[in-house]
Amino acid sequence: MMTPAQRYERFLTDLKASGVRLTEQRKVIVKVLAEARDHPNADELYHRAYVLDGSVSLSTVYRTLRLLEDHGAIQRHDFDAGRARFENADTDHHDHLIDVDTGQVIEFRSERIEKLQAEIAAELGFDIVRHKLELYGRKRG
Amino acid sequence: MMTPAQRYERFLTDLKASGVRLTEQRKVIVKVLAEARDHPNADELYHRAYVLDGSVSLSTVYRTLRLLEDHGAIQRHDFDAGRARFENADTDHHDHLIDVDTGQVIEFRSERIEKLQAEIAAELGFDIVRHKLELYGRKRG
DNA sequence: ACGCAATTGCAAATCATTCGCAAATCAGTT
DNA sequence: AACTGATTTGCGAATGATTTGCAATTGCGT
Numbered sequence: 001m002m003t004p005a006q007r008y009e010r011f012l013t014d015l016k017a018s019g020v021r022l023t024e025q026r027k028v029i030v031k032v033l034a035e036a037r038d039h040p041n042a043d044e045l046y047h048r049a050y051v052l053d054g055s056v057s058l059s060t061v062y063r064t065l066r067l068l069e070d071h072g073a074i075q076r077h078d079f080d081a082g083r084a085r086f087e088n089a090d091t092d093h094h095d096h097l098i099d100v101d102t103g104q105v106i107e108f109r110s111e112r113i114e115k116l117q118a119e120i121a122a123e124l125g126f127d128i129v130r131h132k133l134e135l136y137g138r139k140r141g
Numbered sequence: 142m143m144t145p146a147q148r149y150e151r152f153l154t155d156l157k158a159s160g161v162r163l164t165e166q167r168k169v170i171v172k173v174l175a176e177a178r179d180h181p182n183a184d185e186l187y188h189r190a191y192v193l194d195g196s197v198s199l200s201t202v203y204r205t206l207r208l209l210e211d212h213g214a215i216q217r218h219d220f221d222a223g224r225a226r227f228e229n230a231d232t233d234h235h236d237h238l239i240d241v242d243t244g245q246v247i248e249f250r251s252e253r254i255e256k257l258q259a260e261i262a263a264e265l266g267f268d269i270v271r272h273k274l275e276l277y278g279r280k281r282g
Numbered sequence: 283a284c285g286c287a288a289t290t291g292c293a294a295a296t297c298a299t300t301c302g303c304a305a306a307t308c309a310g311t312t
Numbered sequence: 313a314a315c316t317g318a319t320t321t322g323c324g325a326a327t328g329a330t331t332t333g334c335a336a337t338t339g340c341g342t
Contacts, residue, residue, distance in 0.1 A: 116253055
């Protein structure tokens with residue numbers, strides 16, 4: 001398991017290796033992402049970054065998110081329509097269970113489901129590029 | 142398997158039974174939905190409906206889609222972010238495989254995956270309200 | 283330190299969707 | 313078939329998330 005600090009360093013190393021310019025704003029945004037334990041949206045990231053460095057703008061947050069997504073460093077989700085949410089892509093693949101009452105997001109992973117998905121795609125003549133599995137549930141009374 | 146005409150009649154019957162007013166525009170939009178073999182978005186539905194009846198506006202398409210979704214008559218998807226797509230809800234439940242090259246949507250159903258999902262949710266202490274499983278794949282060379 | 287292309291903040295533009303409101307229309311009642 | 317009142321409509325303006333144009337700023341190789 002990576003610590004936020006390790007994740008941050010790795011983000012920077014990877015970006016530099018890809019020839020991406022390390023501006024103050026990008027470093028701050030990347031730091032906020034590295035430290036996030038949840039799945040923040042652009043606005044939440046902006047506010048967290050702004051506290052660390054008032055020179056960060058919402059535009060740059062959006063531009064940096066796109067940049068990081070294109071580099072495969074983060075992943076975009078749209079659990080609720082209209083607002084994209086983000087998370088680091090360095091961790092192992094997992095799917096999400098969203099509590100419909102609280103909005104809480106729980107991560108899980110099932111080897112068996114992954115395998116079944118690949119089988120189904122193969123039967124239909126496809127190779128899976130990516131997939132999205134979201135369970136929306138309610139806590140048992 | 143229901144024919145488009147049967148689906149159309151059933152839409153109208155159900156709506157009338159729910160005390161929904163059957164306006165000209167709603168009937169046209171419902172007819173277009175009943176006949177759709179794909180997963181059209183609001184704009185596509187608007188164009189198809191407009192051909193049948195020039196008095197249909199995009200606003201009413203959106204309002205009717207919301208109405209039908211609230212009544213459980215249709216289902217909303219957001220395969221590509223930003224544009225919702227719709228399909229009749231009368232057919233059996235199924236999931237989707239989206240061809241990343243062509244955008245084509247293939248429907249499939251797996252009893253085993255459904256079952257696994259329920260098991261996973263149960264382990265986490267949840268009952269599934271709904272779920273979203275989308276495979277994004279590429280045709281095998 | 284120099285220079286210039288890449289990046290920034292800001293405000294204005296987009297895109298899908300929703301909303302306000304006056305005019306039109308449905309559906310039950312005479 | 314006309315009457316009525318609440319619902320629904322089309323229009324254009326409003327919204328909310330995200331993107332973009334542009335002049336000013338900044339990272340970073342020389």
